[in-house]
Amino acid sequence: MLTVSQRQALKTGLRVAIAVFITILFLFPIYWxxxxxxxxxxxxxxxxxxWYPGQIHFDSYIVLFKDGDAETVWNSFVVAGxxxxxxxxxxxxxxxxxARYKTxxxxxxxxxxxxxxxxxxxxxxxxxxxxxxxxxxxxxxxVILLYTAFNLPYVIWMMRxxxxxxxxxxxxxxxxxxxxxxxxIWKVVFPMSRAGLFxxxxxxxxxxxxxxxxxxxxxxxxxxxxxxxxxxxxxxxxNFWAKISAMSVLGTVPIFxxxxxxxxxxxxGMSLGAVKG
Amino acid sequence: xxxxxxxxxxxxxxxxxxxxxxxxxxDTSRADFSERNFKYLLVAPAIFVLLLVGVFPLIYLLLVSFxxxxxxxxATDFIGGENYAALLDDTRMWESLxxxxxxxxxxxxxxxxxxxxxxxxxLDKLPGRQVFIALLVLPVVVSPIVSGATWSLMFNHRFGPxxxxxxxxxxxxxxxxWTINPSLxxxxxxxxxxxxxxxxxxxxxLAALANVDKSQLEAAAIDGAGWWRTFFRIVLPAIWPVxxxxxxxxxxDLFRLFDIVWALTKGGPxxxxxxxxxxxxxxxxxxFETSYTAAVALLVVVLLSIVVMLALKRVQLxx
Numbered sequence: 001m002l003t004v005s006q007r008q009a010l011k012t013g014l015r016v017a018i019a020v021f022i023t024i025l026f027l028f029p030i031y032w033x034x035x036x037x038x039x040x041x042x043x044x045x046x047x048x049x050x051w052y053p054g055q056i057h058f059d060s061y062i063v064l065f066k067d068g069d070a071e072t073v074w075n076s077f078v079v080a081g082x083x084x085x086x087x088x089x090x091x092x093x094x095x096x097x098x099a100r101y102k103t104x105x106x107x108x109x110x111x112x113x114x115x116x117x118x119x120x121x122x123x124x125x126x127x128x129x130x131x132x133x134x135x136x137x138x139x140x141x142x143v144i145l146l147y148t149a150f151n152l153p154y155v156i157w158m159m160r161x162x163x164x165x166x167x168x169x170x171x172x173x174x175x176x177x178x179x180x181x182x183x184x185i186w187k188v189v190f191p192m193s194r195a196g197l198f199x200x201x202x203x204x205x206x207x208x209x210x211x212x213x214x215x216x217x218x219x220x221x222x223x224x225x226x227x228x229x230x231x232x233x234x235x236x237x238x239n240f241w242a243k244i245s246a247m248s249v250l251g252t253v254p255i256f257x258x259x260x261x262x263x264x265x266x267x268x269g270m271s272l273g274a275v276k277g
Numbered sequence: 278x279x280x281x282x283x284x285x286x287x288x289x290x291x292x293x294x295x296x297x298x299x300x301x302x303x304d305t306s307r308a309d310f311s312e313r314n315f316k317y318l319l320v321a322p323a324i325f326v327l328l329l330v331g332v333f334p335l336i337y338l339l340l341v342s343f344x345x346x347x348x349x350x351x352a353t354d355f356i357g358g359e360n361y362a363a364l365l366d367d368t369r370m371w372e373s374l375x376x377x378x379x380x381x382x383x384x385x386x387x388x389x390x391x392x393x394x395x396x397x398x399x400l401d402k403l404p405g406r407q408v409f410i411a412l413l414v415l416p417v418v419v420s421p422i423v424s425g426a427t428w429s430l431m432f433n434h435r436f437g438p439x440x441x442x443x444x445x446x447x448x449x450x451x452x453x454x455w456t457i458n459p460s461l462x463x464x465x466x467x468x469x470x471x472x473x474x475x476x477x478x479x480x481x482x483l484a485a486l487a488n489v490d491k492s493q494l495e496a497a498a499i500d501g502a503g504w505w506r507t508f509f510r511i512v513l514p515a516i517w518p519v520x521x522x523x524x525x526x527x528x529x530d531l532f533r534l535f536d537i538v539w540a541l542t543k544g545g546p547x548x549x550x551x552x553x554x555x556x557x558x559x560x561x562x563x564x565f566e567t568s569y570t571a572a573v574a575l576l577v578v579v580l581l582s583i584v585v586m587l588a589l590k591r592v593q594l595x596x
Contacts, residue, residue: 018398019409026413029472032438033427049436094323101316108320110589115331117585119533121554122574125561126334126341149330152323181315210420212536213554217562227422231540234426241430248423255418263411267484270417270477274522275484 037245060246072229080208083147091155099163116153138220147208161273162196199265226251342572348565360572373556381531392478425540428469485519521592
């Protein structure tokens with residue numbers, strides 16, 4: 001017969017075992033991707049496949065940097081970074097107006113968030129035709145513009161929630177002390193909502209960074225992002241596994257680092273602010 | 278005395294009416310006027326961009342969909358509803374819509390149930406709980422195209438680990454063609470999809486479960502309610518709003534499923550796994566049937582707008 005505490009320990013042990021199993025299951029594909037990128041071509045195409053790299057090789061990465069393919073990661077960084085900065089600024093001031101003055105009421109806010117739910121393919125098609133006419137295809141400006149517009153509803157919606165959480169009295173006292181309304185935004189609202197700003201900015205960045213369909217349509221060779229570059233190595237039976245995996249890892253590591261800094265805000269950011277987490 | 282009371286009453290009534298906006302007062306204060314401008318000034322740039330990218334394309338789609346532009350035909354004459362008539366007869370389009378629905382109705386419940394089960398597992402104290410959760414988040418933030426590529430490595434018939442496991446379990450070297458065999462291609466895509474998004478459900482539901490009122494659970498335990506009874510009577514209603522939001526967000530994402538399928542099969546074999554987004558892409562950017570694609574895209578927007586409107590009515594997104 002087990003005592004109560006023994007039974008408790010057994011139960012916890014079992015739960016830990018299941019937790020470990022599930023975590024391994026979910027991490028294994030990521031492990032496999034990373035592991036392939038550190039193999040040499042011979043090792044990748046050896047049969048039966050090895051489940052671990054014999055030695056860590058950086059050959060695949062060296063090739064990417066030599067050929068200039070790694071530049072696509074820089075392109076991703078430029079378009080995701082620029083569009084994030086613009087969307088954050090335009091979105092936050094708009095969110096402030098929605099939160100504090102109830103501009104347009106619930107209808108405007110609902111319309112804005114519904115903009116995010118339109119399927120990208122339906123938007124990108126007419127935008128592409130427009131950009132051909134404006135000569136914006138395969139330019140930084142074009143891609144940045146589209147990412148900004150795509151992320152604006154998200155920024156507005158999230159920042160509206162974060163600003164509503166700030167006590168209003170602070171802004172009122174700042175106004176009484178002689179601040180102009182712009183100063184209130186710069187000196188009170190931005191600093192007070194900095195955690196929300198930071199979390200929203202990272203989400204916005206990741207959305208743009210991870211996008212494939214917009215970049216697929218709007219880029220050719222000049223501003224190819226890393227997601228499009230990964231698919232350039234696909235082809236019938238001769239997929240370049242080494243390049244696919246190394247390119248994917250180059251694009252994935254920055255996100256893992258970014259996410260590590262904002263664990264607390266993940267739930268709120270992913271649930272469109274509906275769950276405070 | 279009486280005079281004064283009447284005057285006071287009149288003044289009070291006037292104030293009340295003015296307050297209730299029944300009578301309007303001439304507004305002379307400049308501060309108030311500039312405040313009204315200010316709030317629109319803040320909204321204007323964002324709305325301008327949204328209209329540019331949200332409304333302009335729809336109007337443009339509507340126009341182009343009534344024209345006859347293709348790869349070889351550049352005339353912009355209006356040809357009436359021909360494209361829409363063709364759309365109704367296009368079995369490939371309806372099939373792609375069907376595939377999208379199949380992916381959605383299979384993936385969504387599985388992600389929900391698995392996510393809920395995982396959330397239940399990690400709800401109570403567990404050694405290393407935060408580490409587990411931090412690690413389990415990782416699939417969600419990987420770019421869908423990268424996760425598609427990752428799974429095509431996993432499913433590779435010769436060098437992928439999945440066939441190794443199958444071989445180990447069954448004992449024969451079967452070299453299964455996961456992304457080519459018509460009866461296996463759906464499970465393969467669904468595996469990638471479910472792998473990537475179950476952690477999303479897990480995180481949201483974990484947060485919801487953690488917010489369930491503990492005293493109610495204790496009361497139920499004292500009353501002798503079993504686990505299932507407690508779950509269905511107390512826990513489920515409490516996490517319902519979050520569940521609805523999670524399902525809405527994931528449902529809309531699944532409706533525009535593109536990247537994972539693109540990486541794994543490009544819609545193949547044939548058009549077996551073509552989703553509506555892939556169909557639209559192929560029509561517009563590979564076959565260059567501009568006007569027809571516009572009609573398809575507009576149909577997608579209309580369908581989805583109906584779903585979103587119905588959903589937003591039932592789901593409380595904002596407080």
